[in-house]
Amino acid sequence: MKNIYIIGIGLIGGSLAIDIKRNDPETVIYGISRKDATLEEALSLKLIDKKATLDDISNADLVILAIPVDATVKLLPTVLDKISDSALVIDAGSTKLDICKAVENHPKRRNFLAMHPIAGTEYSGPSAAISNLFVGKTNIICEVEKTTFKLQEKALELFKSIGMRIRYMNPEAHDKHIAYVSHLSHISSFMLGKTVIEKEKNERDIFDMAGSGFASTVRLAKSSPEMWTPIFRQNKTNVIETLEEYINNLAHFKKLMESDDFEAVFDEMKNTNHIKDILEGIS
Amino acid sequence: MKNIYIIGIGLIGGSLAIDIKRNDPETVIYGISRKDATLEEALSLKLIDKKATLDDISNADLVILAIPVDATVKLLPTVLDKISDSALVIDAGSTKLDICKAVENHPKRRNFLAMHPIAGTEYSGPSAAISNLFVGKTNIICEVEKTTFKLQEKALELFKSIGMRIRYMNPEAHDKHIAYVSHLSHISSFMLGKTVIEKEKNERDIFDMAGSGFASTVRLAKSSPEMWTPIFRQNKTNVIETLEEYINNLAHFKKLMESDDFEAVFDEMKNTNHIKDILEGIS
Numbered sequence: 245m246k247n248i249y250i251i252g253i254g255l256i257g258g259s260l261a262i263d264i265k266r267n268d269p270e271t272v273i274y275g276i277s278r279k280d281a282t283l284e285e286a287l288s289l290k291l292i293d294k295k296a297t298l299d300d301i302s303n304a305d306l307v308i309l310a311i312p313v314d315a316t317v318k319l320l321p322t323v324l325d326k327i328s329d330s331a332l333v334i335d336a337g338s339t340k341l342d343i344c345k346a347v348e349n350h351p352k353r354r355n356f357l358a359m360h361p362i363a364g365t366e367y368s369g370p371s372a373a374i375s376n377l378f379v380g381k382t383n384i385i386c387e388v389e390k391t392t393f394k395l396q397e398k399a400l401e402l403f404k405s406i407g408m409r410i411r412y413m414n415p416e417a418h419d420k421h422i423a424y425v426s427h428l429s430h431i432s433s434f435m436l437g438k439t440v441i442e443k444e445k446n447e448r449d450i451f452d453m454a455g456s457g458f459a460s461t462v463r464l465a466k467s468s469p470e471m472w473t474p475i476f477r478q479n480k481t482n483v484i485e486t487l488e489e490y491i492n493n494l495a496h497f498k499k500l501m502e503s504d505d506f507e508a509v510f511d512e513m514k515n516t517n518h519i520k521d522i523l524e525g526i527s
Numbered sequence: 528m529k530n531i532y533i534i535g536i537g538l539i540g541g542s543l544a545i546d547i548k549r550n551d552p553e554t555v556i557y558g559i560s561r562k563d564a565t566l567e568e569a570l571s572l573k574l575i576d577k578k579a580t581l582d583d584i585s586n587a588d589l590v591i592l593a594i595p596v597d598a599t600v601k602l603l604p605t606v607l608d609k610i611s612d613s614a615l616v617i618d619a620g621s622t623k624l625d626i627c628k629a630v631e632n633h634p635k636r637r638n639f640l641a642m643h644p645i646a647g648t649e650y651s652g653p654s655a656a657i658s659n660l661f662v663g664k665t666n667i668i669c670e671v672e673k674t675t676f677k678l679q680e681k682a683l684e685l686f687k688s689i690g691m692r693i694r695y696m697n698p699e700a701h702d703k704h705i706a707y708v709s710h711l712s713h714i715s716s717f718m719l720g721k722t723v724i725e726k727e728k729n730e731r732d733i734f735d736m737a738g739s740g741f742a743s744t745v746r747l748a749k750s751s752p753e754m755w756t757p758i759f760r761q762n763k764t765n766v767i768e769t770l771e772e773y774i775n776n777l778a779h780f781k782k783l784m785e786s787d788d789f790e791a792v793f794d795e796m797k798n799t800n801h802i803k804d805i806l807e808g809i810s
Binding site: 362363364365366381382384411418421422424425426428429430431432433434435436437438439440441442443444450451452453454455456457458459460461462463464465466467469470472473474476477480483484486487488489490491493494495497498501502504506509510511512513514515516517518519520522523 | 645646647648649664665667694701704705707708709711712713714715716717718719720721722723724725726727732733734735736737738739740741742743744745746747748749750752753755756757759760763766767769770771772773774776777778780781784785787789792793794795796797798799800801802803805806
């Protein structure tokens with residue numbers, strides 16, 4: 245694919261740009277962003293070859309949307325309006341239902357492929373882009389049957405070239421499951437950070453006592469609120485369900501402690517220890 | 528110090544053994560454990576030079592207790608009973624109040640130094656021992672004034688030799704603060720693991736969707752229940768307080784989502800983002 249337009253040159257868009265360009269130096273990577281400063285930064289970091297605007301994408305072989313999920317829902321129909329009949333459009337959003345719905349009746353629906361690459365760090369913006377971010381990671385593709393077969397093939401070739409494993413799923417199942425293994429982790433981390441920061445206001449030096457365990461558990465609290473607020477909004481029902489179960493489990497643990505039932509406290513932890521085996525496959 | 532006895536040759540005891548022996552090869556490291564299998568494993572891993580029992584410690588220059596905190600409370604008076612007048616005894620427990628109380632009136636209280644090295648991993652047992660675990664980490668020393676000056680000096684020399692930073696604190700403050708930055712993190716992680724595992728019972732393949740963010744947040748759920756149950760029991764009041772605040776913060780976040788107040792959801796995350804600066808000092 246010769247002309248690739250990436251809308252949103254942050255952690256995901258920028259990292260895709262690096263790997264795609266490395267694998268195929270002939271490709272021209274165009275960056276599109278609301279903010280010119282972002283494009284200038286992306287240029288100086290050599291993530292993109294050229295700046296562009298939405299009006300240029302009639303020229304695209306591939307358009308990748310790597311922007312907040314609310315912006316994707318708004319922009320995706322316009323992108324499909326503007327592309328040529330042979331172009332492929334991919335989004336990289338962390339929710340899939342609202343995005344798929346936004347274009348379900350679009351005349352160019354078959355030019356679109358919905359994906360969610362399970363890859364990232366807690367950082368954001370062009371400077372967060374890194375090479376090989378996607379190697380060995382899972383890429384969830386939704387409603388694959390709604391994409392033209394030829395464009396599916398092109399997309400799969402691209403994903404293979406950057407090292408991703410593919411999983412197929414419907415958007416409802418994606419949004420439900422990802423609430424547990426990703427969205428809830430972010431809230432648990434943010435609220436842990438909040439709880440400790442609030443305490444620290446009155447108790448100096450508390451962080452001098454924090455070790456690598458705390459750092460690991462609270463790492464996701466560095467994540468971008470600009471990115472995560474629309475995710476929580478779009479996946480509201482599922483996320484609230486996971487939060488309810490999490491809060492119930494915490495309240496139950498607290499109750500066991502209050503009633504001095506430390507045998508049960510032990511069992512709670514022992515039964516969860518087998519997360520070890522589960523995590524073995526995750527880098 | 529020539530003869531060093533380490534009671535409990537797991538992650539902490541074993542890692543101390545490695546660094547102490549490397550820095551002073553003349554030292555003889557004796558291992559003491561309830562289980563002979565642990566000592567055999569420690570011998571084969573060369574963590575210890577010899578197996579020993581409590582009856583041998585009259586011969587000790589230094590005794591280190593690195594066992595669960597309930598076992599430390601029980602065993603520490605006996606250890607002090609058995610040592611010579613010039614020996615130093617150190618414990619490495621994650622709680623400090625009950626341990627200090629257990630020997631406050633012991634005739635050999637001045638031979639004891641209470642410490643908590645803020646270092647570790649989620650693994651346990653002799654095979655979890657690693658070199659340089661303590662480099663750059665904080666070691667919290669409680670009630671330093673209750674230890675003979677000469678033995679304080681010896682202990683500080685040892686801590687310096689393995690690269691630790693020293694902080695002094697009273698046991699009450701230690702237990703209160705560590706509940707926030709360590710004990711709460713463990714519960715948040717265990718309950719996150721539990722919530723997702725419970726879901727997975729009915730929903731296959733959910734973990735295929737988990738990425739490094741989930742792995743990081745749930746890492747502490749691999750920790751040893753044998754070690755952590757007595758910690759939660761001894762620090763019950765403080766831990767329950769932190770849990771209450773954490774649950775309240777989560778419930779508040781959920782309420783904001785339920786009432787569609789995503790501006791406030793955004794602010795919750797934005798205000799917690801400055802955990803970045805706080806974490807910079809933590810490896």
